[in-house]
Amino acid sequence: MDAARLKQSWSLVAGHGDQVPLYFYSTLFLAHPETRQMFGTNMAGQRDRLVSALGHIVSHVDQVDRLVGFLQQLGADHRKFAVRAEHYPAVGGALLETLRHFSGAAWSEELAADWAAAYGLVAQVMTEAAQAAEAHSPPWWVAEVLAHERRTFDVAVVTVRPQYLLPFTPGQSIGVSHPAVRSWRYYSPANAPRPDGTVELHVRAAPGGAVSSRLVYGCAAGDQIHLAAPVGDRLTLRPAGSSDLLLLAGGTGWAPVKALVEQVAAEGSGRQVDLYVGARSRTEFYDSEAIDKVAASHPWLRVSYVTGSDPRRPGEVARVVDRVLADGDWRSRHVYVCGSDEMVGHSVAALTGAGYQPGQLHHEGFGKHWYGPTWRTVTTPDGGFR
Numbered sequence: 001m002d003a004a005r006l007k008q009s010w011s012l013v014a015g016h017g018d019q020v021p022l023y024f025y026s027t028l029f030l031a032h033p034e035t036r037q038m039f040g041t042n043m044a045g046q047r048d049r050l051v052s053a054l055g056h057i058v059s060h061v062d063q064v065d066r067l068v069g070f071l072q073q074l075g076a077d078h079r080k081f082a083v084r085a086e087h088y089p090a091v092g093g094a095l096l097e098t099l100r101h102f103s104g105a106a107w108s109e110e111l112a113a114d115w116a117a118a119y120g121l122v123a124q125v126m127t128e129a130a131q132a133a134e135a136h137s138p139p140w141w142v143a144e145v146l147a148h149e150r151r152t153f154d155v156a157v158v159t160v161r162p163q164y165l166l167p168f169t170p171g172q173s174i175g176v177s178h179p180a181v182r183s184w185r186y187y188s189p190a191n192a193p194r195p196d197g198t199v200e201l202h203v204r205a206a207p208g209g210a211v212s213s214r215l216v217y218g219c220a221a222g223d224q225i226h227l228a229a230p231v232g233d234r235l236t237l238r239p240a241g242s243s244d245l246l247l248l249a250g251g252t253g254w255a256p257v258k259a260l261v262e263q264v265a266a267e268g269s270g271r272q273v274d275l276y277v278g279a280r281s282r283t284e285f286y287d288s289e290a291i292d293k294v295a296a297s298h299p300w301l302r303v304s305y306v307t308g309s310d311p312r313r314p315g316e317v318a319r320v321v322d323r324v325l326a327d328g329d330w331r332s333r334h335v336y337v338c339g340s341d342e343m344v345g346h347s348v349a350a351l352t353g354a355g356y357q358p359g360q361l362h363h364e365g366f367g368k369h370w371y372g373p374t375w376r377t378v379t380t381p382d383g384g385f386r
Contacts, residue, residue, distance in 0.1 A: 001114045003062035009111055010058075013102040023101060028094035035090055038081045058095075061118040068125060073231045075126030076133035080140045080175060080184065080228045083130070088123040094117060125227065133229070140175070141166050141227040146198065148220050151286035154205040155252065156216040157190075161198045162227055168193065170259035171235030171336075173364075175228030178214045184228065185211040188235070188256035188338075190287075192263045199227070202255035202287070234352050237263055238334060242359075244272040246330045248320050248347055250339025251279060254287060257338050258294075265298055274330070278306040278320035278339070321347040325354055337363040 013020060029036050034274055057067065067352070071291050096263050100107050100205070127272050143160040168174060170193075173186040190200040205216040237245075249257040254277055254283060263309050275295075279285050285305060295303040304327070306320045320343070324330065335356060337347045 001061060001117050002110075004237040005111060006058065006061065006114055006118060008100065009103060009106065009115070012106060015101055016102045020098060024094055024117070026351075027097050028091065031094065032087075032090040035087060038083060038087070058118045058122055060117065060120060067122075069233075071122060071125040071228075072129035075129035076137070077175065077229050077231055078126065079130055079133065080226070082179075085127050085130075088127060092119045092123060094115070130199075137229060138164070139228075140177070141198070142227050143227050145219060145221050145223045145225060150216070150364075151282060154216060155220070155284075155286045156205075157287070158201045158203060158204050158215060158219065159198055160183045160201065160225060160227070163197070165197045165201065166227055166230075168199075168230035169233075169236050170263040171237065172230035172232050172257050173256075174199070174230050175226075176211060176215070177226040177228075178219070179224065179226065180209060180218075181210045181214050183211050185209065186231070188259065190255035190258045192259050192266055200255075202252040204252045232364065235260070235336060235338065235362055244333045245274070246335045247273060247275045247335045248323065248324060248335070249275070249340070250285070250320060250343040251276050251342070252286075253338035254291075257336065258287070258290070259292055260336060261301065264300075265294070271299045271300060274333075275301060275303045276306055276320050276324050277303065278308060278318075278343070280308040282307055283370060319343075319346060320351075321350045325350065331356055331360075334360050334362060337361065 024147075034373050057071075061067075069310045090193055096112065096119070099115055100112065102277050103111070124230070141162040141164060143162040143166075144162050145158060147159040148156060149158075166174070168189060170191075172190065173188045175184040177184045185204065187201050191198075192201050203212055203215045205213045215225070237260060245259045245260075247260065257275065257277075261273065261275065275291075277285065277291060283292075291303055295301050304323065306318055308318055320339075321337075331354075335351060339347075339353075348361055348363060352358070
């Protein structure tokens with residue numbers, strides 16, 4: 001396979017914009033109508049997610065060694081969409097037909113063979129991982145809602161108990177779906193694993209978000225929801241004692257940070273942790289009671305609140321990272337940033353400009369990652385996870 005040729009080919013095809021996913025889905029659903037059920041009722045949010053993800057992953061197949069763990073997680077996770085081994089050739093066929101259509105004169109037998117081989121390798125890793133996962137975990141877990149607390153108009157803290165133990169590492173995300181909604185969204189548990197197996201979710205209702213709106217406005221104790229296997233490792237802690245920590249959280253981006261704090265407490269590693277929590281106004285610190293309680297219990301944790309707007313200073317916007325940089329030099333620490341794409345992007349840029357190295361900055365990105373037959377939008381504009 002010629003990796004450079006694949007990347008150049010994908011760049012050419014992606015230049016056709018929205019025409020690409022429209023052609024792909026038309027081709028896939030016409031040739032294989034049974035695949036339509038794997039996608040949500042409303043395709044408006046789907047857009048170019050699957051096609052872009054496929055193109056990106058397959059065209060970077062020269063980095064397959066680095067992608068293997070991710071693809072294995074992906075393959076196991078796809079079981080919740082009822083994806084079976086026979087669906088991979090269907091998707092691959094639609095992808096190749098789409099590439100051929102938009103490549104025009106640049107398409108060749110050699111290029112077709114490269115794409116087929118690259119996609120085949122990706123599909124093989126994912127299929128084998130899905131088959132292996134069948135032996136030790138279900139496609140999804142049924143979970144009972146134990147408690148539902150509306151903390152603000154659009155934010156709820158939901159505590160659920162899976163029917164069977166759902167293992168995860170603080171900082172990972174789990175898929176969440178409501179039986180009434182044919183969609184999945186990913187949330188980071190706001191707790192480290194507990195002996196009773198319960199999971200705490202912090203959910204902000206996102207505009208047009210069917211799952212988040214259902215969880216905030218249409219869910220109550222006693223209801224059942226579905227949970228999927230955990231994915232991701234960008235926000236997980238490095239080995240205990242490796243360094244002190246600086247944590248930046250915006251909005252419901254506090255959820256995974258809360259889990260990390262609980263993990264540090266359980267380790268007893270002696271790390272020093274400074275936590276900066278930001279919100280647009282004081283009324284949006286929806287979990288301040290829990291934050292203050294954990295700070296009072298652990299002398300190694302220091303907490304600072306940052307309010308984005310101050311009525312006494314109209315027009316000025318305070319950013320968490322600006323307060324962080326003004327307070328001291330943290331370049332000896334590992335830094336974890338959780339919040340909206342805008343908040344994460346600005347924070348990482350500011351920290352990098354101040355001399356912080358990429359290896360010490362941990363975040364889920366201020367872009368998108370492929371965690372389902374959709375791109376997973378990591379964060380919502382409010383600063384939380386959808």
